[in-house]
Amino acid sequence: MAGLTAPLLGLEKKSLREQALSALRTAITSGELAPGRHLVETELSEMLQISRGTLREALRQLEQEGLLSAGPRGRLSVRHLDEKEIRDIFAVRAALESLAARTLCELPDRQHVTESLHSAIDAMNETTKGTLKERIESDLEFHRTLCRLTGNETLLHSWESLEGSIRMSIMFAGLEKGVSNMSVDRHREIVTAIDTGDAALARKTILEHMDTAAANLVA
Amino acid sequence: MAGLTAPLLGLEKKSLREQALSALRTAITSGELAPGRHLVETELSEMLQISRGTLREALRQLEQEGLLSAGPRGRLSVRHLDEKEIRDIFAVRAALESLAARTLCELPDRQHVTESLHSAIDAMNETTKGTLKERIESDLEFHRTLCRLTGNETLLHSWESLEGSIRMSIMFAGLEKGVSNMSVDRHREIVTAIDTGDAALARKTILEHMDTAAANLVA
DNA sequence: CCAAAACCGACTGTAAACAGTCGACTTATG
DNA sequence: CATAAGTCGACTGTTTACAGTCGGTTTTGG
Numbered sequence: 066m067a068g069l070t071a072p073l074l075g076l077e078k079k080s081l082r083e084q085a086l087s088a089l090r091t092a093i094t095s096g097e098l099a100p101g102r103h104l105v106e107t108e109l110s111e112m113l114q115i116s117r118g119t120l121r122e123a124l125r126q127l128e129q130e131g132l133l134s135a136g137p138r139g140r141l142s143v144r145h146l147d148e149k150e151i152r153d154i155f156a157v158r159a160a161l162e163s164l165a166a167r168t169l170c171e172l173p174d175r176q177h178v179t180e181s182l183h184s185a186i187d188a189m190n191e192t193t194k195g196t197l198k199e200r201i202e203s204d205l206e207f208h209r210t211l212c213r214l215t216g217n218e219t220l221l222h223s224w225e226s227l228e229g230s231i232r233m234s235i236m237f238a239g240l241e242k243g244v245s246n247m248s249v250d251r252h253r254e255i256v257t258a259i260d261t262g263d264a265a266l267a268r269k270t271i272l273e274h275m276d277t278a279a280a281n282l283v284a
Numbered sequence: 285m286a287g288l289t290a291p292l293l294g295l296e297k298k299s300l301r302e303q304a305l306s307a308l309r310t311a312i313t314s315g316e317l318a319p320g321r322h323l324v325e326t327e328l329s330e331m332l333q334i335s336r337g338t339l340r341e342a343l344r345q346l347e348q349e350g351l352l353s354a355g356p357r358g359r360l361s362v363r364h365l366d367e368k369e370i371r372d373i374f375a376v377r378a379a380l381e382s383l384a385a386r387t388l389c390e391l392p393d394r395q396h397v398t399e400s401l402h403s404a405i406d407a408m409n410e411t412t413k414g415t416l417k418e419r420i421e422s423d424l425e426f427h428r429t430l431c432r433l434t435g436n437e438t439l440l441h442s443w444e445s446l447e448g449s450i451r452m453s454i455m456f457a458g459l460e461k462g463v464s465n466m467s468v469d470r471h472r473e474i475v476t477a478i479d480t481g482d483a484a485l486a487r488k489t490i491l492e493h494m495d496t497a498a499a500n501l502v503a
Numbered sequence: 504c505c506a507a508a509a510c511c512g513a514c515t516g517t518a519a520a521c522a523g524t525c526g527a528c529t530t531a532t533g
Numbered sequence: 534c535a536t537a538a539g540t541c542g543a544c545t546g547t548t549t550a551c552a553g554t555c556g557g558t559t560t561t562g563g
Binding site: 504505506507508509510511512513514515516517518519520521522523524525526527528529530531532533 | 536538557
Binding site: 080 | 445
């Protein structure tokens with residue numbers, strides 16, 4: 066019966082743990098589970114229709130991703146980010162993406178890289194008129210691609226570990242201030258710098274981009 | 285009876301999960317669990333005298349730290365790092381510590397920072413004649429302090445997530461090649477640069493330091 | 504002797520039950 | 534009425550038990 070979910074196109078059936086992980090991540094970054102909210106294992110396990118044991122494994126991972134914070138007695142709650150933490154997160158993010166840009170600049174054959182980045186930017190352009198969520202997603206997709214193209218798995222993994230926190234930062238501020246200015250032009254500048262192999266310029270552009278983004282979120 | 289373990293000086297009793305985590309980390313980085321070795325949950329749970337459920341929570345965390353790699357059907361094995369991966373890890377590490385140095389340079393009051401870093405270096409000096417493990421630990425302690433002093437919790441957390449992989453890198457190569465050249469002088473250069481607030485120099489010194497370290501490990 | 508099918512063992516995925524602890528609320532007592 | 538002791542409930546930490554699946558091995562039929 067359970068085998069009916071077709072694993073046809075590499076779409077392997079994910080374990081309940083992974084499903085719970087996705088569901089919780091979505092619930093948190095969508096605001097369904099608001100920052101500061103206390104999480105009760107039995108509630109969640111019932112809500113997600115899984116056992117506590119399986120749930121707890123997912124919770125550990127979310128905790129390490131920085132989406133949950135542990136209270137005194139193992140009590141978990143959705144993490145609340147203050148302005149300093151948002152700035153800190155974006156500083157680390159900038160460092161990682163800065164490395165990504167430098168790495169890409171030093172690549173002997175950047176043909177493929179340039180193409181992929183341009184595709185990502187095109188995708189961003191198409192969602193310019195879309196919902197806020199869509200624009201955020203295409204933006205993150207661009208930056209994730211930046212890291213992935215380096216071929217440095219550790220770099221990609223570190224960035225992805227931060228991705229949840231980045232989403233929370235944007236969401237947290239996205240409610241109060243408008244997060245509308247995710248300029249496509251800025252991203253073109255980055256790609257151009259990488260295209261010409263100008264590592265210093267690429268780094269500078271990214272650092273500025275991140276500074277601006279963080280400033281907009283906390284301003 | 286169980287209350288006899290004195291939680292006097294903030295030494296709070298750790299959960300079995302945390303104990304297992306420490307034990308496994310030690311076992312892996314000490315080589316007791318060699319890279320490539322397949323891990324069987326029932327074996328480990330019996331070995332550590334804990335249940336599988338509790339163990340699995342610890343395993344998830346180790347997996348995310350990059351100490352374990354998941355096989356086809358949830359099969360876990362101790363991760364084996366090749367030379368490229370070691371270089372990649374040290375590149376990310378360099379980016380993080382580079383950010384740390386820059387952040388420290390921009391701090392208005394660096395008095396306290398300088399003192400702490402000098403203490404860390406003194407500690408390194410004292411272990412100069414110690415065992416290889418002791419020298420490695422004091423070295424990592426210095427770099428961890430670098431990140432901690434920034435006050436950027438995200439930065440510290442990212443670095444610590446990498447710490448296990450760094451240890452594995454050093455160990456992996458430490459067996460074949462000699463990892464004897466952890467120069468104290470290089471660390472003094474970093475502290476001096478921070479002391480004078482020269483962010484560019486600090487960054488340059490750290491990048492070179494990491495390049496050298498990675499090169500020594502894979503050479 | 505070879506091949507295919509049935510069997511078995513091992514291991515992970517998952518669920519349900521048990522135990523301990525902390526906080527809140529109630530009750531008794533001066 | 535205020536305070537302290539006692540009780541109740543909720544939640545996490547932990548263990549034990551069950552189910553499903555894959556790979557290897559043996560057995561059986563040609």
